[in-house]
Amino acid sequence: MLGFHEIRLDYMTKKANARSGPRGPYAKTAERQRQILEAAVEVFGSRGYNGGSIQDVADRAGISQTTLLHHFPTKAQLLVAVLEYRDRISTSTPGTRERFAETIVRQAEHNEGLPHLVELYSVLSGEATTEDHPARNYFVQRFARLRKEYSGELRYLASIGRLRPGVDPDVAGPTIVALWEGIQTEWLLNPDTVDVPGILKGYLDLILVPEENAGWSSGATDTVHAKSRQ
């Protein structure tokens, strides 16, 4: 059950009296595992977890299936490793708290160039709702965390008068998370007519007060014209 990436202190503890024992991964191992995980992103992203095979991943990584299983003993452990890998190297969008909306829209625009990633999360979050799916707990935790984070940011914006009166941060936070999730799935099915950043901006413009006039009076922000038609 030990993930490949977890620091195994016992390997590193160089006891003088311990003449022999496990030596830990070699220098090239990290790079090889990165190759495998990148291949797994593509396979699980394009075929899903149930639909993709470890043979597919091994082929795409240019190694034998047996070697893959040496690094990640089971398919389920490989999937968990993929998700943790993507979390580790994901672009930690900086952005000040005041630029909440801009940060989200910018991230959505950035994602348009990473269809593999979007596919991975869309396919797996749906699959993960099934019984005993190895990624189920990951997505339960992930969505709960996101809802909490967004609600918190919106509460802060409310405290400085940037949230439109009548908007409950504990409703709007989960709304952003769900909207983002849903619109990305639709974008994968219909890339030409669905505008992910546009839809998100449309909602954020609805609930936020523009920075200049913190005293909110009416919904006078310009209509958002998205390419989303029909």
Add this chain to the structure above:
Amino acid sequence: MLGFHEIRLDYMTKKANARSGPRGPYAKTAERQRQILEAAVEVFGSRGYNGGSIQDVADRAGISQTTLLHHFPTKAQLLVAVLEYRDRISTSTPGTRERFAETIVRQAEHNEGLPHLVELYSVLSGEATTEDHPARNYFVQRFARLRKEYSGELRYLASIGRLRPGVDPDVAGPTIVALWEGIQTEWLLNPDTVDVPGILKGYLDLILVPEENAGWSSGATDTVHAKSRQ
């Protein structure tokens, strides 16, 4: 490629000179196929298309796998038949055009009693984004139709002054579809903390003007308190 449900006129044409030929389905066939399709909803809903097997469906329907394949020659055709079956018997929510929001919220509340159905659509819409998935075209069409329908309803509401100024029906329509889709997936992962009707009502309250004061002035509708916390 002929779906089981399509009316096959050639069977019914009783030509006097045709002494023998295909006779069409027997009386009990419709009921049997309904059993199979109900079983398939549960299997594909709880395990996904790739994760569920036709053996599972046959077992749950209480028939042999071979008999199932007599009625639905391939697994892919079974899936398509399931989706069309659910469309055919789906509760055609009446509701006047003016009661747009109420109709949606009522449908969402109704869905809480049909977790099998919600699972089916959530799991499959994610899976369907993968290459060559037999349900891909179904979901492409379905989402496009829903976006168009909702945008149309909102355009009508705008024409009678019930849409908040500044809200573009062509953005809000797709937003409702995506939000619904996303929040249902999260509900399946976290049924106790996610309130599907509440989140939808929160958005609809934001974009619609209450019936009584068609002259909209501020966001003075009460804050929506959902059970959605953290």
Add this chain to the structure above:
DNA sequence: ATGAAAGCCGAGCATTCACTCGGGTTTCAT
């Protein structure tokens, strides 16, 4: 009633699946 088609199923079939085994090659601390 009869007989042809529909309905139904046990027994396979070829393939793919995740995973194991045994043994070779490479790395690297000593």
Add this chain to the structure above:
DNA sequence: ATGAAACCCGAGTGAATGCTCGGCTTTCAT
């Protein structure tokens, strides 16, 4: 340098998959 562990792989293994085949039973228009 050396030797133990890490790395790597060919060749399986057993189970499950979607689907076919051949033949029996049931339905029902004639």
